[in-house]
Amino acid sequence: MSNPVLQERVLNSSSFNSLENDSSMTINGTIIKTCLLSILLILTFAYTWYLQLAGFADKVAILRTVGTFGGLGLALFICFGPKNKFLAVTTSLYAMCEGLFLGSYSALLNQLFPGIVVQAAMGTIFALFSMLFLYQSKIVRCTDKFRRVISSAVFAIFITYLLQFVLSFFHVPTFGIFSNSIVGIAFSGVVVIVASFSLITDFDMIENLSGRVDKWFEWYGGFALLVTIVWLYIEILQLLAKIQSRNN
Numbered sequence: 001m002s003n004p005v006l007q008e009r010v011l012n013s014s015s016f017n018s019l020e021n022d023s024s025m026t027i028n029g030t031i032i033k034t035c036l037l038s039i040l041l042i043l044t045f046a047y048t049w050y051l052q053l054a055g056f057a058d059k060v061a062i063l064r065t066v067g068t069f070g071g072l073g074l075a076l077f078i079c080f081g082p083k084n085k086f087l088a089v090t091t092s093l094y095a096m097c098e099g100l101f102l103g104s105y106s107a108l109l110n111q112l113f114p115g116i117v118v119q120a121a122m123g124t125i126f127a128l129f130s131m132l133f134l135y136q137s138k139i140v141r142c143t144d145k146f147r148r149v150i151s152s153a154v155f156a157i158f159i160t161y162l163l164q165f166v167l168s169f170f171h172v173p174t175f176g177i178f179s180n181s182i183v184g185i186a187f188s189g190v191v192v193i194v195a196s197f198s199l200i201t202d203f204d205m206i207e208n209l210s211g212r213v214d215k216w217f218e219w220y221g222g223f224a225l226l227v228t229i230v231w232l233y234i235e236i237l238q239l240l241a242k243i244q245s246r247n248n
Helices: 027-054 057-080 087-112 116-136 144-169 182-209 217-247
Strands: none
Touching (some): 057 087, 087 116
């Protein structure tokens, strides 16, 4: 599976049963939970955005650090920790941490490239609903082969990012994937495509889990979908920044 949040070993828990009653996960319930998490993210996003534009750089730096490490820590805990009714709390905290990071990061880029955040947000929304249309209309089917391809692509991207990060500490010439070169822009374009199609595997997994796990798992489904959406937004933002910096 492309999204590491929805791995088989995570789903093979005591809560993974055939539950055809009001206490089981539903697609509509997952949509509601995703919307609630998105609202929390947007609220903290707006808060750090305001602070950044108002000139509270020191405070924003602290909140960005909290958001970065808090979000990472919570994501790991949610993925590998116990899956229970407290997911409503942990996933909500994760969404708020992501908002703290994204708000400050987006504000910084928007100061350099005015309008880039609106473009990235619109691109993310367009990709989300485009993938939903492709999935619901069966134009793109989430087969086992499709999952393997997306999973392999996501893993390759992760390894590339990790290798680039490690090499940067030793001042070793890297691949230039973070630069505004043709290679960097092409790489970002590929990552945006992979992130977009990862949404289809998320939709499929959520649909397959509906009626088979406890209702609190809706929070986990919403969290998993939000992880991919955030990733997609960041990659679109970086792609646009590379293109605009090249044109300036």
